[in-house]
Amino acid sequence: xxxxxxxxxxxxxxxxxxxxxxxxxxxxxxxxxxxxxxxxxxxxxxxxxxxxxxxxxxxxxxxxxxxxxxxxxxxxxxxxxxxxxxxxxxxxxxxxxxxxxxxxxxxxxxxxxxxxxxxxxxxxxxxxxxxxxxxxxxxxxxxxxxxxxxxxxxxxxxxxxxxxxxxxxxxxxxxxxxxxxxxxxxxxxxxxxxxxxxxxxxxxxxxxxxxxxxxxxxxxxxxxxxxxxxxxxxxxxxxxxxxxxxxxxxxxxxxxxxxxxxxxxxxxxxxxxxxxxxxxxxxxxxxxxxxxxxxxxxxxxxxxxxxxxxxxxxxxxxxxxxxxxxxxxxxxxxxxxxxxxxxxxxxxxxxxxxxxxxxxxxxxxxxxxxxxxxxxxxxxxxxxxxxxxxxxxxxxxxxxxxxxxxxxxxxxxxxxxxxxxxxxxxxxxxxxxxxxxxxxxxxxxxxxxxxxxxxxx
Numbered sequence: 001x002x003x004x005x006x007x008x009x010x011x012x013x014x015x016x017x018x019x020x021x022x023x024x025x026x027x028x029x030x031x032x033x034x035x036x037x038x039x040x041x042x043x044x045x046x047x048x049x050x051x052x053x054x055x056x057x058x059x060x061x062x063x064x065x066x067x068x069x070x071x072x073x074x075x076x077x078x079x080x081x082x083x084x085x086x087x088x089x090x091x092x093x094x095x096x097x098x099x100x101x102x103x104x105x106x107x108x109x110x111x112x113x114x115x116x117x118x119x120x121x122x123x124x125x126x127x128x129x130x131x132x133x134x135x136x137x138x139x140x141x142x143x144x145x146x147x148x149x150x151x152x153x154x155x156x157x158x159x160x161x162x163x164x165x166x167x168x169x170x171x172x173x174x175x176x177x178x179x180x181x182x183x184x185x186x187x188x189x190x191x192x193x194x195x196x197x198x199x200x201x202x203x204x205x206x207x208x209x210x211x212x213x214x215x216x217x218x219x220x221x222x223x224x225x226x227x228x229x230x231x232x233x234x235x236x237x238x239x240x241x242x243x244x245x246x247x248x249x250x251x252x253x254x255x256x257x258x259x260x261x262x263x264x265x266x267x268x269x270x271x272x273x274x275x276x277x278x279x280x281x282x283x284x285x286x287x288x289x290x291x292x293x294x295x296x297x298x299x300x301x302x303x304x305x306x307x308x309x310x311x312x313x314x315x316x317x318x319x320x321x322x323x324x325x326x327x328x329x330x331x332x333x334x335x336x337x338x339x340x341x342x343x344x345x346x347x348x349x350x351x352x353x354x355x356x357x358x359x360x361x362x363x364x365x366x367x368x369x370x371x372x373x374x375x376x377x378x379x380x381x382x383x384x385x386x387x388x389x390x391x392x393x394x395x396x397x398x399x400x401x402x403x404x405x406x407x408x409x410x411x412x413x414x415x416x417x418x419x420x421x422x423x424x425x426x427x428x429x430x431x432x433x434x435x436x437x438x439x440x441x442x443x444x445x446x447x448x449x450x451x452x453x454x455x456x457x
Contacts, residue, residue: 041452042364049445050366055438058429059236059296066295073291081259084290089242091297095210096217098225098244100251103285104258107206107228108135110241113283114202114224115139117253118174122396126174127167129159129185129204130377130416136178136204137378144392145173146401149379151413155328157181157342157423160415161189168193174200179208179218181372181425182234182337186330187213187221194222202226206241209234210304212335219244229293232429234307234337235300237292240285258283307338307432310439314341317443321450323350323358324424338432342372343424351453355422358449361456365445368428375420379411 040046073084085103093101104110120126122144128137130149137147150163159177175194177185187203194201201222205211209227211218219225227233229240245251252265261280268277315326327342345355355371362369378384387393388402400406426442449456 039448041361041448041456042366043361044452044455048364048366049441049448053366053438053441055368055428056430056433059231060299060430062295069291069295070288073287079287081284082287084287084294085285088285088290088293088297091294092227092242093244095297095301096220096225096244098220099246099248100244102243102245102251102254102258103290104241104243104283105285105289106239107226107230107233107241108138109258109281109283110226110228110243111136111202111204111206112139112142113254113257113281114226114243115143115145115174116281117250117257118143118200118202118223120145120173120200122392123171124173125169125171126176127164127172128176128378129178129180130379130411130413131157131159131180131373131419132178132204132378133373134378134381134383136176136206139202140174140176141387144396146171146397147176147378147384148172149377149411149413149416151415152419153330154344154415154419154422155325156186156330157183157327157419158185158330159190161186161193163413164190164193168197172197172199174202175222176202176204177222178204179211179337181327181342182208182211182339183327183329183342184208184211184213184218184333184336186332187218188332191221207233207339208337209339210300210335211333211337213332215334220246223247223250229289234303234339235293235296236429237289237296240289240293253278257281303433304335304337308335310432310434310436311336311338311341313436313439314442317439318343318446321446322346323353323450323453324446339427340372341426341432343426344419345422345424347422350450351457353453353456355424357456359424361449361452362445365441365448367426367442367445368431369424369426371420372423372425373420375417377411377413377416377420379413380408 042048089101089103116139120143124145125148126140126145127150128147131152140147148167150159150167153160157180177190179185203219203222203225205219205225206228208218225244227242229235229237231238249266252267255264256267257280261276261278318326323346325344359369385404
């Protein structure tokens with residue numbers, strides 16, 4: 001990746017002149033290689049900062065290099081789980097410094113399997129991050145346990161350890177941190193809490209490939225760490241998932257569970273070739289999935305380095321603008337995955353300009369941006385109401401515990417709701433692998449909007 005010489009210059013005009021009421025005193029942003037960002041916004045008929053330039057496509061595939069490897073496995077006609085899957089698992093475990101990796105058909109099944117082979121059960125509580133997708137908690141619900149939601153830190157988007165402590169009861173048996181957008185949760189503090197209360201921890205690292213805390217990669221702090229290899233992820237297979245663990249007995253149960261319940265290691269007994277020893281599933285990764293993963297692994301660490309260089313660059317430059325605040329890494333984090341580049345929108349510092357109007361303007365300049373998850377917290381989704389009607393929940397929990405309105409009130413997370421209304425996600429898969437010039441386009445587009453707030457309003 002080539003680094004362009006970045007010039008410093010003052011605002012074209014001043015923000016004070018362009019945006020009445022915006023607090024910008026003393027701010028002299030550092031711009032990327034320059035366009036005149038005082039010109040007309042693309043949304044209002046001007047020329048987009050990006051022009052006709054395209055972002056890097058995603059997922060990426062080197063046909064000349066990788067097609068022969070795919071042709072080999074397809075020609076061998078050994079398509080079900082075999083040596084290639086085992087090779088991918090070994091490499092993924094080694095890359096993380098973990099003893100074991102088990103692959104699955106997708107990240108959702110990885111998360112579900114991790115909870116299904118835990119000791120969590122009906123009547124137990126699991127403290128969960130609320131800023132995530134519904135798949136994160138499926139396994140908890142399959143086990144008949146009760147999700148309890150602890151609020152997030154709105155500056156990091158991650159579950160707040162202080163809020164976790166407030167939610168612990170004698171029934172608490174587990175914690176589900178989610179490294180959302182690829183930013184690490186505060187795992188050292190979370191594991192300290194888990195150790196104090198003997199809690200089972202499953203990390204949802206589905207968006208956080210190679211993210212680190214103190215040089216230790218996420219997914220290796222808890223009892224299990226789960227990853228997604230869906231096509232949009234930083235290691236894209238199309239579909240696929242993985243579970244890391246250092247617990248060999250637990251790994252044996254996971255392996256048995258993902259393969260019809262057949263014997264595996266310590267899960268053994270008197271069996272025939274088709275005897276299932278535990279209630280299980282069939283969620284094995286296929287050989288051709290593993291080959292795609294092995295090909296993608298060849299570039300992952302190099303791409304991870306580029307993403308972090310670009311993330312640090314954007315963090316430094318965009319921090320100068322009052323209308324947005326880059327999401328922060330907590331003090332112990334040493335690398336993010338930058339699966340999604342995230343910011344917090346500060347409407348009051350942009351003269352009351354609505355977030356949606358800012359999004360429309362930034363998108364028109366050629367920067368793919370959105371709000372992230374909709375204002376629909378997991379604790380209020382219809383899925384939970386239906387789960388509460390199920391036979392197992394009706395038998396185990398009291399009517400008061402299953403009162404959906406009371407459940408929503410008890411789990412209300414004010415910082416989450418605030419974040420729903422202020423989050424900005426910049427993402428299109430390959431965007432964070434761009435050049436410094438590409439990153440400068442993002443910076444210049446933000447600058448252009450700041451210079452034209454009055455006209456947008």
